[in-house]
Amino acid sequence: MDTTEAALGEEQRRGRPRDPSRDEAIIDASIDALVRDGYDRLSIEGVATAAGVGKATVYRRWSNKAELVIDAMATLKPAIDSIDTGSLDGDIExxxxxxxxxxxxxxxQVMVSVCSALPREPELLxxxxxxxxxxxxxxxxxxxxxxxxxxxxxxxVDVPMAASLVPSLMLQRVLMTGQPAGRAYAEQVVSSVLLPVLGRPARPISTTNPETPRD
Known part of the structure; x- marks a missing residue:
């Protein structure tokens, strides 16, 4: 048994309570490492060092790198379960x-950092x-x-195809060009691509520079 496994077993035997602040530090360190270095260069050891915890503390919460990365990504998901304002225009906004x-x-940014690993990591994919x-x-x-x-x-209207347009094009922009996919770009996609696919007239976008995000 290596030192990591021994330390992990010792923590489990003692029944040490889980410290939420450590979870947050580990998640933040993982996200920073993903954006800075990419998935392939991220290591549990590096995350633990950046978070100021022991490697065993990370392994007690996540058994491998893929689990840690997916949970870190989940903390960034928008907290919107449904989009329903009563009108299509309101929903699109x-x-x-x-x-x-x-x-x-x-x-x-984090999704881009893991994309290259997806074909090689079935569980991550x-x-x-x-x-x-x-x-x-x-x-x-x-x-x-x-x-x-x-x-x-x-x-x-091909609803399944239309539904994939905005998220797919925003991810593609970051992945292929390295440019931000901010508010201006999203509005451009809606006006030039989504609305015509939905059979609705394109509408003017609210900025003269679609490359500049307005977040």
Missing amino acids: LMVAASCSPSSQRLL EAFRTRFTEPRIARITAMLERARSRGELGPG
Whole structure:
């Protein structure tokens, strides 16, 4: 048994209570390391050092790096379970705001840092899909289906495809160009891509520089 396992076993035998402040420090250190160094260079040892805790403390909470990263990403998810203002225009405004909040922008940076590892890490890929991409697209799909039931969308609109446009294009922008996907870019996507796909007229965007986020 190595020293990490021995220390972990000792903590478990003592029944040491879990300290939430340590969880927060570990999560913050993980997010910083992901944005700075990427998934492949992140290590449990490095996170523990940055968080000011022992390696065993991290392993007592997360059994591997993938679990730690997914839980760290989950802390950045927007706290919106549903988007339902009663109108499509209102729902789209709320969707844009949620997509451009500071935590959402940070989450995009973290997602980019793990993308290269997804083909090599089946568990990470599955968690990425089931905890982040699928739920977000499902919320937008429900939003668009409600709009259709109110008569705001025609029957020929491909709702599943439309629901994936904004999150996919925002992630792609950060991944492919390194440029921020802020409020201005989200509004440009809505005006130039999403609304035409929904069979609605494009609307003027509220900035003359789509490269400058207005968060």
